[in-house]
Amino acid sequence: MKEFSLLRIGHFIRRDIALHKSTFVTGLLVGIVLIFLFSFFNMIWDKQLSQDEFFGTFGLIYIPMGVLFTFSIFKEFNDPKANQLYLSIPISIPERLASKWFTAAILYTLVYTILAIITGILALLFGVVVLTADFNISSLFSIEYWNVLKVYFLVQPFFLVGAISFRKNRIGKTLLFLGILALVFTLFNFLLFGIFNHNYGLFSGDAVISEAFDKTAADFSALGRWFYGLLLGPVMLIVAYFKMKEKEV
Amino acid sequence: MEFDNSKPIYLQIVDFFYENILVKRWADEERIPSVREVAMMVEVNPNTAIRAFNHLQDLGVIHNKRGIGYFVASDGYTKVLNIKRKEFMEQILPDVFKKLNLLDISFDELKNAYNQQKNEEK
Amino acid sequence: MLTIKHLNFNYPKSRFVLKSINLDFTAGNIYGLFGKNGEGKSTLLKIMTGLLFPKNGNCLLEGNEMRKREVQSLHHIFLVPEDFELPAISIRSFEKVQSCFYPQFSKEQFYELIKEFQLSPTDVISKLSFGQKKKVLIAFGIATNTKLLLMDEPTNGLDIPSKSQFRKVMASIADENKCIVISTHQVRDLHSLINHVMILDNAQVAFDQPLDKVSDGLWFGKPSTNDSSEPIYSESSFGGKAILPRLDKNETEVDLELLFNGVLGAPDKINAILNQTQNDERV
DSSP states (O other): OOSOOHHHHHHHHHHHHHHTHHHHHHHHHHHHHHHHHHHHHHHHHHSSOOHHHHHHHHHHHHHHHHHHHHHHHTHHHHOTTTHHHHHTSSOOHHHHHHHHHIIIIIIHHHHHHHHHHHHHHHHHHHHHHHHOOOOOGGGGSSHHHHHHHHHHHHHHHHHHHHHHHOSSSHHHHHHHHHHHHHHHHHHHHHHHHHHHHGGGTTTTTTOOHHHHHHHHHHHHHHHHHHHHHHHHTHHHHHHHHHHHHTOOO | OOOOSSSOHHHHHHHHHHHHHHTTSSOTTOBOOOHHHHHHHHTOOHHHHHHHHHHHHHTTSEEEETTTEEEEOTTHHHHHHHHHHHHIIIIIHHHHHHHHHHHTOOHHHHHHHHHHHHHHHO | OEEEEEEEEEOTTSOEEEEEEEEEEOTTOEEEEEESTTSSHHHHHHHHTTSSOOSEEEEEETTEEGGGOOHHHHTTEEEEOSSOOOOSSBHHHHHHHHHTTOTTOOHHHHHHHHHHTTOOTTSBGGGSOHHHHHHHHHHHHHHTTOSEEEEESTTTTOOHHHHHHHHHHHHHHOOTTOEEEEEOSOHHHHTTTOSEEEEEETTEEEEEEEHHHHHHHEEEEOOOTTOOSOOSEEOSSTTOOEEEEOTTSOOOOOOHHHHHHHHHHOHHHHHHHHHHHHHHHHO
């Protein structure tokens, strides 16, 4: 029998949406209101909504809310009263992972993007009427969007693992873990940087740390991006797979 | 159905059948409930109900028409009457006699009580 | 159908809850799984569903390891846990989002049972009492029509009329293709349904016999004074009930409570007699 069926994935996505409908609706509503207000206030001073301003707001809400949704769709997984029923649903682990990821990453992004753009247009129109701001719709579509998405798609799997791994204070623990990890990597990079650049005598004189970091960023950017991209994205999904496989009630 | 703790449940189901046949709730040649229906009625494992059906079939009280169900035998009533009479004579009556003896109740006394009861029923 | 071989289990940093368990569950039976509190009944059911992993040994459903939680295995098993939480949606929505995972699910049967349990499809599950939630899950579990239906203390939380309803429903669904396992300490509620008894004691299987074998070999009741055979087990109270070797006495109904106490008190004696009768039959 097949252990990977798109039909079951579809069923599982539908199940998550039906079960968390009120969470999703409330979250998205709050998000829309915030986007509208931020966009509107941004237009008060300079009478325009720039790309930076819009996508700043967009990302500020998009990423944390995505993380919250990720945690909410994994609630059953760690709830000792609910997970016996949940884990005995006949659906394989790759299917579970695929459907959860699809819901929290793809589906959420699509819905949120559409809502955000509609809200942006409304805010703009409102701004034009009330504040006589410029109607600059192009600021809702830009390359910035993909950067925000990239960050989310890399960070989200990490929180997905956190949502699976911890039973209580899941968000707090995941953030703490992420913080420690970031610290370790900074230190590690600093060491690497020191080793690689020792000969340049950067540490001998009055080199400023920030200057050093700038150089590191330039040096490691290509390699580092791949390294962290891989670490946070796909590898985390693999970790999530094994965490789910080994899960007991 | 409330069960008596000492008698095997399947025999209690058999008794339930006997009673239905004796009071003519189930007439001769009439179709009776299925195994599953009886199991549900008395809240028992279907295997227990099957045992009761087999027991009755062995005694010739009921018979199975393939694909249709179980029926009371054409002489079902007479058979049950004989079985229950025998049971009464062999098992209940000796106990009654023992009690009569123990309590020193004469046969005449018993006869009077019996007649009185009969009269009241009329 | 489901086989447990040399199974050991313990929770992290604690003693063994289950030790060298060997059990075989076959279709057409209703198993009663008994044991004192904390003797690992729930743990065993969870292992059978693949929710806990054995430390040693296997739990195989038609040859497949349950711990892998493969779809093909999970299709055939449904567990009604003792304590559980259902989503805060209506019964109808719950059926819609959950039943699609079970290929043999019967909507008709589910709604019939819901009606029989005096619930309405529009009831929101989170607003129901615990007993009512249990009925929803029992109805759902039955309607999945899985080959294996495991129930952990199903009558806990049910009122007296509901218990009778439950027995009726169970009697109606039991058939030769289905294997039902009911764990309980409320022996009285279910004794007419069960046809095979398993007793766990001291983390081990103390007893595993079909009831017809038990009623063949043992006699239950108040022994008369002229009874020659020595009781295998008797309740200490005056005129108390006892278990005797049946020999040529009339068959009695198995008194499960007495059997349970007897097995805890004198497991070797009882098992010896039953195995004896088994051997006799083989000759």
